[in-house]
Amino acid sequence: MKIRALVLLGIVAAVCLTLLTLQMRGYAAGASDAVALVTTPIQTALARAGRGAVGVWDTYLDWKRVRADNRRLRAESERLRVEALRVDETLEENKRLRRLLALKEALPFETLSGEVIAREWGGWMRSLTVNRGRGDGVARLTAVIAPEGLVGRVVEARTGASIVQVLTDPASTVGAHVTRTRTPGIVEGDPRSTLRFKYMARDGAGIRVGDLVVTSGHGGLFPRGVPIGRVRAIDDRGSALFHYAHLTPAVDFARIGEVLLLTGEGARDVAGAFASDG
Amino acid sequence: MRTLLAMAVLGGGVAHTTLAPILRIGDVAPDIPLIVVVLLALRRGPEFGCVAGCMAGLLQDATGGGLIGVQALTKAVVGFTIGALGARLSVGQPLVQVPGLVLLSIAEGLARYALLQLFHFPAPLGPMLGYVVLPQALYNGVLGAALVLALAWYRALREAA
Numbered sequence: 001m002k003i004r005a006l007v008l009l010g011i012v013a014a015v016c017l018t019l020l021t022l023q024m025r026g027y028a029a030g031a032s033d034a035v036a037l038v039t040t041p042i043q044t045a046l047a048r049a050g051r052g053a054v055g056v057w058d059t060y061l062d063w064k065r066v067r068a069d070n071r072r073l074r075a076e077s078e079r080l081r082v083e084a085l086r087v088d089e090t091l092e093e094n095k096r097l098r099r100l101l102a103l104k105e106a107l108p109f110e111t112l113s114g115e116v117i118a119r120e121w122g123g124w125m126r127s128l129t130v131n132r133g134r135g136d137g138v139a140r141l142t143a144v145i146a147p148e149g150l151v152g153r154v155v156e157a158r159t160g161a162s163i164v165q166v167l168t169d170p171a172s173t174v175g176a177h178v179t180r181t182r183t184p185g186i187v188e189g190d191p192r193s194t195l196r197f198k199y200m201a202r203d204g205a206g207i208r209v210g211d212l213v214v215t216s217g218h219g220g221l222f223p224r225g226v227p228i229g230r231v232r233a234i235d236d237r238g239s240a241l242f243h244y245a246h247l248t249p250a251v252d253f254a255r256i257g258e259v260l261l262l263t264g265e266g267a268r269d270v271a272g273a274f275a276s277d278g
Numbered sequence: 279m280r281t282l283l284a285m286a287v288l289g290g291g292v293a294h295t296t297l298a299p300i301l302r303i304g305d306v307a308p309d310i311p312l313i314v315v316v317l318l319a320l321r322r323g324p325e326f327g328c329v330a331g332c333m334a335g336l337l338q339d340a341t342g343g344g345l346i347g348v349q350a351l352t353k354a355v356v357g358f359t360i361g362a363l364g365a366r367l368s369v370g371q372p373l374v375q376v377p378g379l380v381l382l383s384i385a386e387g388l389a390r391y392a393l394l395q396l397f398h399f400p401a402p403l404g405p406m407l408g409y410v411v412l413p414q415a416l417y418n419g420v421l422g423a424a425l426v427l428a429l430a431w432y433r434a435l436r437e438a439a
Contacts, residue, residue, distance in 0.1 A: 012328055012350070016348075018347075023345055023346060
């Protein structure tokens with residue numbers, strides 16, 4: 001080992017011991033001040049560097065935490081939104097089924113509830129497929145209703161499902177009358193997916209916009225008094241034999257989800273089973 | 279050499295004031311300047327180790343508010359000793375590094391305690407050894423070994439590149 005290194009160690013030790021001795025004997029007040037003069041700026045710089053480094057690190061950690069929180073909250077929000085939609089959907093379905101049940105109980109004959117499982121909305125024909133068929137006792141021409149009113153009739157009964165021709169189908173016709181004036185006529189489906197009420201001019205003088213049109217019960221296919229729609233506009237054709245009233249359907253065929261199929265025989269006037277406000 | 283010395287001393291000081299509080303486990307914080315002095319002394323020899331230890335210790339004494347010169351002397355001795363013995367020790371293995379740093383830290387702690395005793399330091403040796411010197415020595419050993427491994431890995435990466 002070099003002598004120089006040992007000498008250096010000796011000098012360092014001597015300086016340190018002298019410093020310690022001076023401090024213990026109280027001669028180091030000035031020296032402490034001198035040291036403080038040198039060390040304070042260094043300490044300040046170190047503290048700032050430390051705060052800076054820790055600050056950057058903390059900011060990074062905060063950013064990571066916020067990002068993780070953000071991801072978690074976004075997933076939770078997504079889940080809750082789906083949950084809320086499901087709850088809304090369930091509530092809506094519940095409401096619809098309650099109304100259907102109330103109607104089923106109010107009707108004076110046997111019915112069968114069914115779920116709409118498909119829709120044909122091409123224009124040439126408009127129909128719904130219901131998950132009840134021959135196996136459930138459904139026959140061709142069975143009347144199909146909803147809590148709002150008449151839906152249509154079964155045109156094809158299969159084993160486990162039925163095809164229901166809705167009122168707006170261009171080939172659909174239903175005997176009907178206006179409740180206020182008792183004006184008789186026929187409700188026909190329209191290619192524009194609407195309904196029109198065809199009546200004899202001499203009978204329809206008193207028909208007004210807003211009048212309710214219900215089934216007449218003639219022909220024995222539909223019970224009497226089932227709401228079909230309300231008069232939206234009247235097409236006065238002057239001296240023609242027949243006039244037309246355009247109707248707003250009582251049932252929203254595009255949205256309907258559950259229906260009742262009238263499978264049993266019974267009293268034929270069911271107007272009292274439907275909520276009527278005019 | 280002066281630049282390296284200044285960087286080492288200041289770097290150790292910065293690390294001690296910034297990293298040590300973050301790395302604290304319970305009440306035990308590593309003595310980062312001691313680790314830096316040991317690593318430098320191993321590579322640079324006893325003179326550099328002695329001066330680096332003295333400067334780093336002096337900085338710690340001055341910033342710590344205790345008796346100025348205690349850590350300067352003990353770290354200078356540690357730096358000198360490890361610098362002198364380094365060439366003869368196989369310090370590349372973690373199995374040597376961890377116990378080596380632990381023993382050095384204990385030695386430094388005991389030397390500091392002995393020095394302070396000369397100046398009427400009131401604390402008894404047992405609790406100081408049990409609660410301060412030994413836990414810190416263990417921590418220094420693990421952290422120092424990790425640092426050595428990280429440096430070796432970095433060097434290997436550079437050589438491969």
